[in-house]
Amino acid sequence: MSKTERSSRAESTQLPIHQHGEKLVGAVKGSQFLVVTGETGSGKTTQLPQFLYRAGLCRDGKIGVTQPRRVAAITVAQRVCQEMGVRLGVEVGYQVRFDDCTSKDTLIKYVTDGCMLREILADPNLTQYSVVILDEVHERSLNTDVLLGLLKKTSGGSRGRTVPLKVVVMSATLQTDKLSAFLGHCPVFTIPGRTYPVKELFCGRIGPKEMDSSVYVKEVVKVALDVHTNEASGDILVFLTGQNEIEKACDLLFEKAESIDYRYDVHDRTVEGLLVLPLYGSMPTDQQKQIFQPAPEGVRKCVVATNIAATSLTIDGIKYIVDSGFVKQLNHNSRVGLDILEVVPISKSEAQQRAGRAGRTSAGKCFRIYSKEFWENCMPEYTTPEIQRTSLTSVVLTLKCLGVHDVIRFPYLDRPEERFLLTALKQLYQYDAIDRKGNVTRLGKLMVEFPLPPGLTRALLQSAALGCEELMLPVAAMLSVENIFIRPGHPEKQKEAEIIHKELAASAGSSNDFLILLCIFEKCKASENPSSWCKDHWIHWRAVKSAFSVETQLREILFHLKRQKEFPQETFEGSSSELLRHCLCIGYFTNVARRSMGKAFCTMDGHGSTVHVHPSSSLFGQEAQLDWIIFHDVLVTSRVYVRTVCPIRYDWVKDLLPKLHEIDVYELSSVAREEVTDEEMAQWVKKTTDQHRPGEDVSRKLEKRNDDSSITEARARYLQRKQNRLRGKDS
């Protein structure tokens, strides 16, 4: 045994969990479901699987542990290997997308929740496993929530299994009663934590009426400077909402401390001895790494970060938190069929999570820049789980493929609103993934294999049916990675980047944003040095590189599916640009818009929203020559913008458009009618007729319903912020 192995073993036996090992194993053995709770630092993620392994629970199969994040799955597996003195990938391994480090002999396997969902699709009874442990359940990630419902359901009847699957659910101490109740009032096992106390202080200036970012940026800067001048040594972590605010805050902290509003009385302060570091996801990785280096002697580190620092990255030595109380969150609005990225107050539980980041190595303090009143009146207890605020099209297709036909009455820990589910069902019907009765079609079974949004998958399958997948594979890959275009902060460099991007667009031939993505993919791939090609063209190499991996994966999946006997085949006459656009229409006909007045377009999905082409599109400025378009996504800011746009012919969608309005969505949920009481049935009939009046004219459905309050409010808030910023500049 090596020195590091010995020391990591010695270290791990100090963990509080070791006093409870026997009892914990007994609890797992004694019950099919178990909730295990304990704060970070209790060692539950690394130790519980080892206890179960030593107690012989691997005799009938593997122990699987799910994680919401890739890095966590990998690093925890590495750690456990070290402690057990075994080789990674043999007895202990991990599996994440693009990286399978397991073998046939692997008995403890750490996986991302998304990978586990894929495993269930291939083997619904998880016959390889004896125990599945869901970790970080309190984070309520979409996939973990789905797994929770599936494992509750499937382990009831365990066909194909000799012994029932054991399910352990691990969560922070919040809401464990709810989890236990959900799993048939199963036992709850509590492990004491090993974190240090964090003193939480309300510094008060932000009240219920302050939603303007310029206010909270100034406020966090002021508080961070207070901490720096008044508190004992120890690093600071500031939570803000996005890149712009972070850069602004860093500027203020770094060089312009005296320009802060006089009220804050900081004229005589310096920011000497303070190392200010921004941190957000789209930052280059080498710059991100800087935050892990300790500050020089006598210097205090101050990291200004997005929510990335709440769970994904852990920085040692943080003693002080400055919490803005806000987060940027993507919310799906099913009434208007749009996703809106907006700044909202965090929940109380999220605020506690942020505070906890100060108590990992010693006692800490958390400074909240909002008042107790704000805490009580503006912040919800818990963050709305992802499953209740996201598009459910993929989830519903997955459930349907697993034989869950009645997706409305699936056991959700928190039930999504019914209309979210109905919207998803309707979309799947429109893609031909399910039929009129809500049963999965042959096409739907092909679609579920792809790690893409269903509309994009549908376009890809159409291209494969026409034999032109070489055009669509790169497009699908480029659309499913982060934004590839670099936007420099400096105005001059921004112009430079813009010119080069315009040149790239022109070289693609016609005005079509999808085609430009294909062109960039191919040019970069064909170049001698792809990473420097990206640098020269102001393109994110990290994004394109991951598009290369995605493309390979999609290609492999398609290759396997095409070998099946009944892969569809069709024909289409036209140029390659027409071929590509026709395929896109099949997947994106729900995102069709027609030009109405001037530069405005009207969507044809039944909401009849007015949209504009985003200035970053190659079609911007050419609106007058356009009639029909399809778009990949929508952005709501000062206007409702569509991005990644392509002109189409009405002919290509005219037969598809009626499909947007013809269906009785309730039929698609395929409720097992015999299980339904008469009373429930009557309610459905009433709702159905209320919502979907049979005689209603299609044109009426197409009329403008763009006055939805949440969009107007979001827009008003945006304009307000903009105004305030302008005013700030003037004075």
Added chain:
DNA sequence: GAGCACTGC
């Protein structure tokens, strides 16, 4: 004429 938080398959 431009405002992209964070995950994951």
